[in-house]
Amino acid sequence: MPSTVKYHINKTQGEEHELPCIKCTGKTAHKVLASVDIRGEDGDSNFSFEWATDNQIVQCLGCKTVSFRKASSNSEDYHQINEEGDCEYSIDEMLYPTRIEGIKGLGDETHYLPSNVRKIYDETLMALSSQAPVLAGIGLRALLETVCKEKNATGRDLLKKIDSLVSAGILTPASAAILHKIRTLGNAAAHEMKPHSDKQLRLAMDIVEHLLKDVYILPKQVESEFEK
Ligand SMILES: [Zn+2]
Numbered sequence: 001m002p003s004t005v006k007y008h009i010n011k012t013q014g015e016e017h018e019l020p021c022i023k024c025t026g027k028t029a030h031k032v033l034a035s036v037d038i039r040g041e042d043g044d045s046n047f048s049f050e051w052a053t054d055n056q057i058v059q060c061l062g063c064k065t066v067s068f069r070k071a072s073s074n075s076e077d078y079h080q081i082n083e084e085g086d087c088e089y090s091i092d093e094m095l096y097p098t099r100i101e102g103i104k105g106l107g108d109e110t111h112y113l114p115s116n117v118r119k120i121y122d123e124t125l126m127a128l129s130s131q132a133p134v135l136a137g138i139g140l141r142a143l144l145e146t147v148c149k150e151k152n153a154t155g156r157d158l159l160k161k162i163d164s165l166v167s168a169g170i171l172t173p174a175s176a177a178i179l180h181k182i183r184t185l186g187n188a189a190a191h192e193m194k195p196h197s198d199k200q201l202r203l204a205m206d207i208v209e210h211l212l213k214d215v216y217i218l219p220k221q222v223e224s225e226f227e228k
Pocket residue numbers: 021022023024028060061062063064065
């Protein structure tokens with residue numbers, strides 16, 4: 001059997017999928033607005049192999065945000081779904097922009113950040129939502145370093161710098177204690193190439209986002225809302 005590849009336009013249009021949304025919390029229904037669906041076949045008289053790749057423009061039915069979903073499957077990759085032995089093809093799903101349920105980032109508030117902090121924040125968020133845990137860990141540490149530098153923290157190492165921000169009244173001792181945990185987290189990622197668990201990284205990102213809010217975002221917002 002010769003190999004064949006067919007391109008179908010809008011074969012999966014109108015389908016609905018539960019996907020994490022870029023803006024909404026949790027998973028929401030997304031509708032396929034348009035698609036290019038590729039179907040392939042390969043093999044010989046003894047063996048045949050089929051594969052499918054759906055390239056879909058999808059829209060969240062809650063906030064109407066439009067994004068992209070690529071779903072791939074093939075006739076060799078399936079798993080059992082119940083005790084009766086029924087099977088389902090495994091679907092390898094990729095979403096663009098990349099996202100992870102529960103990670104929303106600071107959104108529009110990032111424009112209050114100094115440009116160098118914002119740049120590292122955006123990249124760290126991207127690493128985190130692209131499931132690149134080593135890079136996300138290094139990014140979190142780099143964010144701490146950059147905030148310290150930007151706030152003129154003093155000291156030889158990050159430990160001393162974080163403590164100096166407490167003395168300067170920029171950080172509370174409680175926040176500093178939490179940041180020390182992230183500092184050691186970044187150490188392991190940078191020097192031992194040891195990735196952290198999703199949960200640790202998400203928590204660390206939450207903490208760093210709080211720090212960015214306290215240090216940069218809230219003061220600017222208060223300044224613009226309550227005139228001096
Ligand atoms: Zn949405």
